[in-house]
Amino acid sequence: LMNLKILQMAKLNYKKKEVLDNHVMVDPKTDNDLFEVMTANEVMDAASKIKVPQMLFSEFIFEGELTVLFAPMNVGKTILGVQIADSITRGKAIEGFRNEASPKIVCYFDLELSKKQFQGRYVNRITEKQWIDNYIWDDKMHIVRFKDTAKPKGLKWIDFVFQGILKMVDKTKAEVIFIDNISWLSIQGLEASKDAGELMKRLDELKKKHKLTIVALAHTPKKKKWESMSRNDLAGSAVIGNFIDSLFTINH
Numbered sequence: 001l002m003n004l005k006i007l008q009m010a011k012l013n014y015k016k017k018e019v020l021d022n023h024v025m026v027d028p029k030t031d032n033d034l035f036e037v038m039t040a041n042e043v044m045d046a047a048s049k050i051k052v053p054q055m056l057f058s059e060f061i062f063e064g065e066l067t068v069l070f071a072p073m074n075v076g077k078t079i080l081g082v083q084i085a086d087s088i089t090r091g092k093a094i095e096g097f098r099n100e101a102s103p104k105i106v107c108y109f110d111l112e113l114s115k116k117q118f119q120g121r122y123v124n125r126i127t128e129k130q131w132i133d134n135y136i137w138d139d140k141m142h143i144v145r146f147k148d149t150a151k152p153k154g155l156k157w158i159d160f161v162f163q164g165i166l167k168m169v170d171k172t173k174a175e176v177i178f179i180d181n182i183s184w185l186s187i188q189g190l191e192a193s194k195d196a197g198e199l200m201k202r203l204d205e206l207k208k209k210h211k212l213t214i215v216a217l218a219h220t221p222k223k224k225k226w227e228s229m230s231r232n233d234l235a236g237s238a239v240i241g242n243f244i245d246s247l248f249t250i251n252h
Contacts, residue, residue, distance in 0.1 A: 054100035056176070057084050061215060063101060065245035066200075066207045068182075070218040070234045075252055078180055079121070081217050082108065085178050089140035104213075105140045107174040109165070111184035118143065142172045146184075161185050162202050169210060179203075180217040200243035225252040 038046065053063040061067050061084065071077040087094050091103035110118060122135035151160045169177065179185065185199055207214050220233040229249045234240060241247075 055098045056088050056101055056104075056213065057094070057099065058097040060097075060246065060248045061213070062245070063213050064207070064211060066203055066214045066216070066243065068216050068218055068234065068240065068244050068247040069249070070220050070247065071229075071250045072220050072252075075250055077217050077250060078110075078112070080250065081178050081180055081215065082121075084215070085176070086137065086141060088176055089138040103138065103140055104175040105142070105173055106176045106178065107142045107144050107168050107172050108178045108180065109144045109168075110180055111146060112180060113145075115145075142168075142174065144168050158185070158198060158202065162206070165206065166210075169212065174212070176213040176215070178215045178217070182216040182218045197239040197242075200240050204243045220249075227251075 053065065055062060069077055069081060083094060085106045085108050087099055088101070088104050089106050091099065091101060093099035113121075119134065120131070123131045124133040125131050151157060165177070168174070182199070203214055203216065206212060218234060220229070229251050231241065231247065233249070234247070
């Protein structure tokens with residue numbers, strides 16, 4: 001019995017050695033592009049050559065950042081989002097706020113409203129049936145919405161969506177994109193931490209790789225008028241907070 005136990009232990013140790021031997025030991029002298037190293041002074045010198053990010057909507061939205069605007073339904077976050085986007089395309093600040101940048105090309109991904117619903121918000125309604133005087137937008141303002149296109153077989157929904165976003169950015173030469181609202185990009189919903197994490201990671205990569213400013217709008221559960229809002233009210237906040245630069249909210 002003792003000999004059998006010794007034999008079993010020997011086999012187990014051999015298997016452990018096999019697992020360890022399968023790990024590839026990397027020579028530290030070989031090229032590895034994953035990291036770069038600089039002295040702190042070199043970092044400061046390099047950063048001095050990069051333009052200071054400008055405010056697009058006071059301290060709430062800066063150039064080159066990923067920002068989330070979240071609020072309960074029907075409190076006006078889309079109206080605010082479109083108003084901010086409009087001001088960015090004109091290079092003019094909304095009264096009471098600051099916009100330090102010159103006019104920029106904006107892609108507003110309106111994933112909720114129909115064309116008629118969008119028009120109805122920015123038109124003079126004489127009667128229920130008579131709408132006149134469409135609001136005139138700057139030509140830098142582009143509205144993007146879903147087409148009736150089937151997802152190709154074998155392609156993940158999130159890959160399909162981000163291919164589409166990249167295509168629109170390339171087509172319009174957009175510098176700023178708004179996504180209204182972010183839950184439309186996710187099948188599982190932002191409550192699923194894995195899905196939220198992958199979605200926000202993709203947005204962060206999009207921002208860095210293409211030097212974009214991204215503003216994502218998001219819903220929260222319904223809140224009572226007297227209740228305060230916090231980051232915890234944002235669905236998937238624990239994961240989303242790891243990837244964004246800033247967030248702000250509005251309520252009744």
